[in-house]
Amino acid sequence: MSRARASRPVRRTGRRSGDSGTREAILAAARARFAQHGYDGATIRGIAADAGVDPSLVHHFYGTKERLFAEALRFPAVPSEVLDRVVRAGPDRLGEDLVRSVLQVWESPETRDRAIALLRSAVTNEQAAAMLRSFVEGGILGAIARVGSGDDAGFRASLVASQIVGLGIARVVLRIEPIASADIDELAAAIGPSVQRYLTGDLRGGAP
Amino acid sequence: MSRARASRPVRRTGRRSGDSGTREAILAAARARFAQHGYDGATIRGIAADAGVDPSLVHHFYGTKERLFAEALRFPAVPSEVLDRVVRAGPDRLGEDLVRSVLQVWESPETRDRAIALLRSAVTNEQAAAMLRSFVEGGILGAIARVGSGDDAGFRASLVASQIVGLGIARVVLRIEPIASADIDELAAAIGPSVQRYLTGDLRGGAP
Numbered sequence: 001m002s003r004a005r006a007s008r009p010v011r012r013t014g015r016r017s018g019d020s021g022t023r024e025a026i027l028a029a030a031r032a033r034f035a036q037h038g039y040d041g042a043t044i045r046g047i048a049a050d051a052g053v054d055p056s057l058v059h060h061f062y063g064t065k066e067r068l069f070a071e072a073l074r075f076p077a078v079p080s081e082v083l084d085r086v087v088r089a090g091p092d093r094l095g096e097d098l099v100r101s102v103l104q105v106w107e108s109p110e111t112r113d114r115a116i117a118l119l120r121s122a123v124t125n126e127q128a129a130a131m132l133r134s135f136v137e138g139g140i141l142g143a144i145a146r147v148g149s150g151d152d153a154g155f156r157a158s159l160v161a162s163q164i165v166g167l168g169i170a171r172v173v174l175r176i177e178p179i180a181s182a183d184i185d186e187l188a189a190a191i192g193p194s195v196q197r198y199l200t201g202d203l204r205g206g207a208p
Numbered sequence: 209m210s211r212a213r214a215s216r217p218v219r220r221t222g223r224r225s226g227d228s229g230t231r232e233a234i235l236a237a238a239r240a241r242f243a244q245h246g247y248d249g250a251t252i253r254g255i256a257a258d259a260g261v262d263p264s265l266v267h268h269f270y271g272t273k274e275r276l277f278a279e280a281l282r283f284p285a286v287p288s289e290v291l292d293r294v295v296r297a298g299p300d301r302l303g304e305d306l307v308r309s310v311l312q313v314w315e316s317p318e319t320r321d322r323a324i325a326l327l328r329s330a331v332t333n334e335q336a337a338a339m340l341r342s343f344v345e346g347g348i349l350g351a352i353a354r355v356g357s358g359d360d361a362g363f364r365a366s367l368v369a370s371q372i373v374g375l376g377i378a379r380v381v382l383r384i385e386p387i388a389s390a391d392i393d394e395l396a397a398a399i400g401p402s403v404q405r406y407l408t409g410d411l412r413g414g415a416p
Contacts, residue, residue: 123327155398163371166370166374170366170369174330174331174341176366182363191367194405204397
């Protein structure tokens, strides 16, 4: 399946009904800019232009670029709810379901720009890196705690994170083919068992 | 094992013996800056300052930032030689040996900054992304061709790339613990079987 470019300019939609429409336009423009350029490359001026407002209004609503970033990247679905759903599917399919859930987050127009912005920004900006680490620690460690893997939960979580982050970078940031265009079921079947092994399998060697 | 920060300023070492010393100082400073700030964040001015030379000299030797980047990131060990060594170890241990080789590249002072610079730059800069993609296509596809996995070699290569790139981002860029400090043998044992599965295993589901 082919897909549109990672980031699209936000179109002006005529007059907006007061503050909330303007705020939403700024947040959407911020997500698109952070997704395309990363935290360091995005400017308040560019975001304001895409949203069709004066830069001073962006500062008025959100203060600093740092605060705008945090607001723009707030996920609509609380990650722990997604993980609850995944965990209810059962411990044996946790790897595949986790991969599928994450791929759906990257696919949905609602969350796609947020995820790309976070991945792209985290590698050059410490604030974004801290957001991603806390996402890993809160989200993935939470999932592992549910399936009860004991002492090495932190190591397991970081292995899962390495595969999930790598999948995100390859698919939606670098767009390495054919992983970039593969369908979700194919990727979940291919990568799920690796994630499952990190969650509950033997990590000290032996056959895969 | 704890490790020094990813990037260190390059110390001036007194007078240099002509052009080649100066060029090497510029390349080392460039590697350190690209590793710390990524392609877009690094400046010729900053690189020149670290190398103890005038910015005009950097332009004189290397022209554009783009060319400097390409020169600075040239790997001393040809990747295909590394892969030859890995492949000779035998197809069953290819995954673990590939992970170990990559970890050694990231560990060696000789190659560490180059690898970090490439990972960090690729997510925001198209030239660096193209370098990383060609590295994946040349290097990893080459390894897969040797173990003869047929039609889906491209898909397998991109899966391997997703895990290797994710491991690099987690370990040396984001420094997610405990993966950031784990020793090479432990990581090779934990991640090798996943990579092995991507290289030669069943990717259509079933037990890990």
